[in-house]
Amino acid sequence: MNNTDAVKRWEETSNKFCVRCVLRHLCFDWIWVLRNESEITEHLKETFPEFLQHAVAGADSIDNANHQLKRQGSCHCCLGILESNFLQPCLKHIVDALSKESYQFATYQPQYFLPVQLQVFGLYSMKYFEEKYSDVLKKHNPTDVKEVFKALMEPILIEGINQERDPNGVLEISLHLKHVSTETNFLTHVSSKCNEKKTFNRKRPKNDEPTFTLARIRSAMLNLNDSELEKLCSIDLEPSVVGNVQLFHTAVFVGGRYNKYSRELPQTPWLVEGERKLVSSVQEYISTPIQKAFGADSYNFSTSGREDVDVRMLGNGRPFLIELINARQSKMDATQLTEISHQINGQNNDVSVHSLKVVSKSDCKKLKEGEEEKTKSYSAVCCFIYPPSPDSISKLEDLSKITNLELKQKTPIRVLHRRPLATRSRYVHAIKAERNSNDSRVFKLLLSTQAGTYVKEFVHGDFGRTTPSLGDLLSAEVDIIDLDVESVNLQWPPT
Ligand SMILES: [Zn+2]
Structure with a gap:
């Protein structure tokens, strides 16, 4: 390949793809992918194969080189997700979501949901590099976009969220990314190539947006020929955006014992064909104040055995466990728990609780252990x-x-x-x-x-x-x- 062709090729490549994606595809060291764009550009200058140096080395400063790498529109591989200017706004969305909810958490785990369209652009870029760079590509196994995105977000999260990141963290932070302009027509077109019949979820409202599952898109991509793929993906692209951030706290468990002094109160809500038969239940009297105090979305109530509606539960009480779903508070000290007990016990003379305690998940099974033997x-x-x-x-x-x-x-x-x-x-x-x-x-x-x-x-x-x-x-x-x-x-x- 002569220099003119090499320069032309480079111009086209740098117009379509961001420097990180170029690096990923041309199999440079993985570690360089995590540097900032200026450093990557500098690295490109130093290590590019000779025929490309003409294009980059012509620029005598990094700024000029950056200018030369400037693209129109967003990257046709990562849809802009791997570009540095996309990362800080992601953190801002997360921090904003956290500030709206008063979650108490010591550890967290981030989860990323990337646009499904990345599959199609991933295939497009694979084919592009294999075709255009067949003379230099020895092996072609680019690191996954999601893996690179995770690695890029890591230091940003550590700096921006002052808590410990942990794969078993109690707060799940889900970041959903979108690429708006390719969400409808583009995906409908790809999806139409799928041989499998669409399965409709009957519960879905009729005018809800159709969903394009990863499996469906992957299956459809098998039937896309090269020219269709080229035509579909050779479009101007705007960058991806943050769709939303979802926060979810892993279950918090509260154990305790209850007494029941009424012969007219069921343990759990008594419903016959959806209709309530008695005003309340032990479950509701106990769980509702606890749910409120912990700021949980909902709860599950379980007990060690049960008593009939007309049977009282005296003595030291019956063991119970409440699983709190998406609780904002995960810890309560003894004083706070005593306060919750007082609140429950002050409602009426039918139910009282004592020994409230936040228990670990592994302790929960003890409630049901040996249920037959005791x-x-x-x-x-x-x-x-x-x-x-x-x-x-x-x-x-x-x-x-x-x-x-x-x-x-x-x-x-x-x-x-x-x-x-x-x-x-x-x-x-x-x-x-x-x-x-x-x-x-x-x-x-x-x-x-x-x-x-x-x-x-x-x-x-x-x-x-x-x-x-x-x-x-x-x-x-x-x-x-x-x-x-x-x-x-x-x-x-x-x-
Ligand atoms: Zn890219």
């Missing part, structure tokens, strides 16, 4: 349906001699609509009755059972579906009036 203590007010015989009274007094009684429980009739029919084995570890001095038919039953035992069914027998039942043990018909959970024996929240 023991629960109950107290129940029971009665003989008919005046008890002396034999039944004597058996009642002997109940305390029973230990580890095995029950066979068929799924109770009252829960058959939501649980599969099965016969399960459960243990009553200890049992004791206290007679009521005023009424010979009424007695209080104290029992400790394996978790998951249906206590009401154990008392009345559920039409023979639980054996033995308390009635079987007493040779009498008995029923349950009131039930309270006295304790759920689980170390929670973890220390």
Whole structure:
């Protein structure tokens, strides 16, 4: 190639592509890609193959060389994303988004979403360099645009965001970049080359913009011939812009224990066909103030077991866990947590909480661990349906001699609509009755059972579906009036 052709070629290349993309394609050292444009230009001057030096070396200063590298429009490979003047505005968008929301975070992880059009321009530039520089390209394996962009943003983020960057950071900062002019017609054209039928998401509003997935564009690109690609991509391009910045805090978990003193309050919202049956629930009384205090978008509430709407939860309370989604606050000190407890406990006399604590993700599984094995203590007010015989009274007094009684429980009739029919084995570890001095038919039953035992069914027998039942043990018909959970024996929240 003579000098004139080399100069011409260089002019065309530098008009289409930014210096970083030229470097990427012509396989210069990766490290140079991260320098600023002046340094890259200087490097080009020093290391360009001889035939190109005529073009660059003609400029006796870096400024002149820069001038010579000045392009019209944006880069036809990276759509301007790798140009230095694009990077600071990205930081500004992130800092602005952070200042609008009061996230409390010590670590963060950036995520970048680049325009899908880069795929097409990536292919275009690959073909361009392979064709025009076949005489000098020994291998052609340019570093990925996204990798270079990440590396370029790194020092800018470190300087601009005064927190630790960490791949497991608690705050996800998602930067979405757009290239507006090629978003519609350009992509529609490329996408039309795809053989696969479009799959429409029925939930999508009709007049919403169509989405061009990466997979669809990649598949369509296989059917683009060189002249179509050349025609599509040889257009004037404006630089990319920041579409938006999304911030999302990883889940924050709050553990604690609750007591329930009402026989008319369900544990979770009681909805039948979408319609609320009772005013509130334990879940809502506890979670709403916590959600507010942590500034979370939403929450998930879970507990170690559950009690029926008419059963009270007494003693040390039932362990619960709240997963807070996208919380603005991630830490609370003991005083703040006590304040939240007071707020919850001040709402009414039906629910109270204690031992609130922010727990780690790894501790969360302890709530469900050993759920089957752990023991629960109950107290129940029971009665003989008919005046008890002396034999039944004597058996009642002997109940305390029973230990580890095995029950066979068929799924109770009252829960058959939501649980599969099965016969399960459960243990009553200890049992004791206290007679009521005023009424010979009424007695209080104290029992400790394996978790998951249906206590009401154990008392009345559920039409023979639980054996033995308390009635079987007493040779009498008995029923349950009131039930309270006295304790759920689980170390929670973890220390
Ligand atoms: Zn570029």
